[in-house]
Amino acid sequence: MNPYILAILLFGLGLGTTITxxxxxxxxxxxxxxxxTLAIIPLMAQHHHPRAVEATTKxxxxxxxxxxxxxxxxxxxxxxxxxxxxxQITHPLPTTMITLALALKIGLAPLHAWLPEVLQGLxxxxxxxxxxxxKLAPFALILQIQPSNSTTLIILGLASTLIGGWGGLxxxxxxxxxxxxxxxxxxxxxxVLQFSPSITLxxxxxxxxxxxxxxxxFKLNKSTNINTLATSWAKAPAxxxxxxxxxxxxxxxPPLTGFMxxxxxxxxxxxxxxxxxxxxxxxxxxxxxxxxxxxxxxxxLTISPNSLLGTAPWRLPSTxxxxxxxxxxxxxxxxxxxxxxISALLTP
Amino acid sequence: MSLLRITxxxxxxxxxxxxHHQRLLPSIIPLTVPKRAVIQGEYKRPxxxxxxxxxxxxxxxxxxxxxxxxxxxxxxxxxxxxxxxxGPEGKPIVEHMLxxxxxxxxxRGPESLGEWTVSxxxxxxxxxxxxxxxxxxxxxxxxxxxxxxxxxRDGETRYSGYCTMRSKQPLASxxxxxxxxxxxxxxxxxxxxxxxxxxxxxxxxxxYFSHQKDDIYCYFLYTxxxxxxxxxxxxxxxxxxxxxxxxxxxxxxVWLDKVNTIGFTLGDKADGPFQLEIDFIGVCKDYAHTEExxxxxxxxxxxx
Numbered sequence: 309m310n311p312y313i314l315a316i317l318l319f320g321l322g323l324g325t326t327i328t329x330x331x332x333x334x335x336x337x338x339x340x341x342x343x344x345t346l347a348i349i350p351l352m353a354q355h356h357h358p359r360a361v362e363a364t365t366k367x368x369x370x371x372x373x374x375x376x377x378x379x380x381x382x383x384x385x386x387x388x389x390x391x392x393x394x395x396q397i398t399h400p401l402p403t404t405m406i407t408l409a410l411a412l413k414i415g416l417a418p419l420h421a422w423l424p425e426v427l428q429g430l431x432x433x434x435x436x437x438x439x440x441x442x443k444l445a446p447f448a449l450i451l452q453i454q455p456s457n458s459t460t461l462i463i464l465g466l467a468s469t470l471i472g473g474w475g476g477l478x479x480x481x482x483x484x485x486x487x488x489x490x491x492x493x494x495x496x497x498x499x500v501l502q503f504s505p506s507i508t509l510x511x512x513x514x515x516x517x518x519x520x521x522x523x524x525x526f527k528l529n530k531s532t533n534i535n536t537l538a539t540s541w542a543k544a545p546a547x548x549x550x551x552x553x554x555x556x557x558x559x560x561x562p563p564l565t566g567f568m569x570x571x572x573x574x575x576x577x578x579x580x581x582x583x584x585x586x587x588x589x590x591x592x593x594x595x596x597x598x599x600x601x602x603x604x605x606x607x608x609l610t611i612s613p614n615s616l617l618g619t620a621p622w623r624l625p626s627t628x629x630x631x632x633x634x635x636x637x638x639x640x641x642x643x644x645x646x647x648x649x650i651s652a653l654l655t656p
Numbered sequence: 657m658s659l660l661r662i663t664x665x666x667x668x669x670x671x672x673x674x675x676h677h678q679r680l681l682p683s684i685i686p687l688t689v690p691k692r693a694v695i696q697g698e699y700k701r702p703x704x705x706x707x708x709x710x711x712x713x714x715x716x717x718x719x720x721x722x723x724x725x726x727x728x729x730x731x732x733x734x735x736x737x738x739x740x741x742x743g744p745e746g747k748p749i750v751e752h753m754l755x756x757x758x759x760x761x762x763x764r765g766p767e768s769l770g771e772w773t774v775s776x777x778x779x780x781x782x783x784x785x786x787x788x789x790x791x792x793x794x795x796x797x798x799x800x801x802x803x804x805x806x807x808x809r810d811g812e813t814r815y816s817g818y819c820t821m822r823s824k825q826p827l828a829s830x831x832x833x834x835x836x837x838x839x840x841x842x843x844x845x846x847x848x849x850x851x852x853x854x855x856x857x858x859x860x861x862x863x864y865f866s867h868q869k870d871d872i873y874c875y876f877l878y879t880x881x882x883x884x885x886x887x888x889x890x891x892x893x894x895x896x897x898x899x900x901x902x903x904x905x906x907x908x909x910v911w912l913d914k915v916n917t918i919g920f921t922l923g924d925k926a927d928g929p930f931q932l933e934i935d936f937i938g939v940c941k942d943y944a945h946t947e948e949x950x951x952x953x954x955x956x957x958x959x960x
Contacts, residue, residue, distance in 0.1 A: 358861065358871060480837075535941070606753050612754075
């Protein structure tokens with residue numbers, strides 16, 4: 309892509325999220341979300357490929373619907389209460405509508421159906437931006453509105469963890485697996501939102517780091533399929549050895565970073581008296597763990613059928629930047645001992 | 657009553673004459689007229705059958721066929737639910753990981769011919785013929801016929817003389833569209849025995865969302881004739897994009913995760929009989945083939 313256009317689009321992406329972060333008026337927040345959508349559309353469609361066009365169309369339609377619902381809900385709130393402040397939204401009808409609109413924006417179940425197909429049609433870089441950066445602005449709004457109807461949020465959260473776990477079980481395409489993992493993680497974030505927004509923020513940040521490292525691993529291996537992962541042991545053996553740790557961190561196993569949010573969420577849910585919910589969420593994490601383990605099994609623990617003559621290709625240095633991968637992998641694996649410091653940082 | 661006599665009727669009797677229109681029937685046009693297309697005739701392309709039937713005459717109600725259809729669809733639906741317990745696409749994940757060759761179409765019985773559609777330029781009024789039958793010992797499929805490049809005389813077609821065999825899109829229960837997922841493979845493997853004619857292989861991917869319904873990825877299949885079978889292996893990176901037969905400038909490789917149909921076309925401007933025998937059509941994974949795309953590999957619009 310022309311570097312000037314790429315710069316403008318990336319600047320637009322950054323500006324949209326920043327506007328949403330900095331806004332206290334609903335219209336400005338909506339504007340930031342729309343800018344994000346419009347800036348990423350050319351990035352998604354840049355390869356002029358039918359599948360990319362399909363992903364772009366689906367993404368645009370869902371995000372535009374969500375933004376329209378958001379606008380409608382904020383106008384309804386302004387009409388009912390006269391308030392345009394983001395944090396002053398108190399009437400239950402606009403609150404529910406905004407929660408559902410933001411759920412459609414980020415891909416929470418039951419409004420998740422677009423996410424696997426959209427991620428499948430994109431290349432890994434744009435998929436990374438979609439899974440990480442595009443979640444920040446809606447979450448900024450979700451964290452501020454403090455929804456009070458516990459039932460909706462619990463249902464959204466549990467449905468997302470279950471659907472994210474079950475949906476990812478029968479996939480062989482890596483991007484669809486990451487989409488379902490994203491849905492499951494978003495479910496965990498929403499479960500604890502009304503009790504402790506700081507834990508939601510913590511989960512979001514750890515999810516961003518873990519997903520970035522996974523996407524970067526797949527980008528380095530240029531793999532979009534489980535079978536392509538199976539040949540990565542010959543190309544990058546050190547990375548092949550580290551990737552199961554990244555995947556298990558996504559699955560939430562101690563002593564890796566991914567355990568930190570799950571532990572804190574289960575603790576908080578139990579404190580609030582929602583032990584069955586906590587049990588159900590923990591059990592659904594097992595489903596996700598199954599497909600992460602399957603990925604590690606295919607990549608590291610087995611050797612794909614090959615001929616001995618073809619075992620050792622030239623291990624040329626990668627043309628891609630490896631600093632982001634190195635940083636995010638280190639953070640994905642080693643951050644659990646810092647849990648007290650991090651929770652102290654995020655709790656106001 | 658004839659039209660002339662109706663015009664001379666007093667208005668009261670005219671009304672009753674219209675209401676009792678059965679009496680008018682033999683001599684004038686009936687008052688319930690079929691649509692204009694049926695009477696006057698739309699422009700009918702030569703080669704298309706005349707479809708001048710009233711809508712209610714087109715119903716073909718058959719109770720047992722309906723029951724069979726219901727049984728078939730519910731069986732497919734049950735299979736979809738039970739396949740999920742085994743693995744993606746009904747096969748365990750280990751099989752997906754170890755799979756290097758998959759025979760997608762094998763012609764081992766009469767029901768395998770039902771998955772293919774044969775057409776020729778007879779549909780636009782030409783004179784080519786194409787037929788599909790099972791080959792010897794019910795082991796292969798045999799596509800044969802005659803090409804004739806005489807264009808149909810409809811004033812607008814200039815060239816003619818083609819025939820094609822295209823696979824039907826796989827369908828799930830209740831006629832929902834399914835796709836072939838060949839993303840673990842990178843080569844098309846065919847075993848054919850032709851007569852020396854150059855054929856073209858057309859792969860059509862899912863185009864519902866891109867609105868480019870006629871986007872087809874093509875490559876050539878040069879048959880060598882003779883009594884010996886020919887193993888043809890074509891990597892998917894060699895397929896180029898065409899739209900309605902014209903090669904596009906903006907090329908991209910075919911994405912194999914949603915392939916709808918595969919087809920073979922013959923249109924080599926040589927009149928006369930042709931035949932093509934296909935043993936199987938399969939996909940395989942060639943680990944030694946690392947090319948991603950054979951065309952337009954240079955950077956377009958390089959920055960200077």
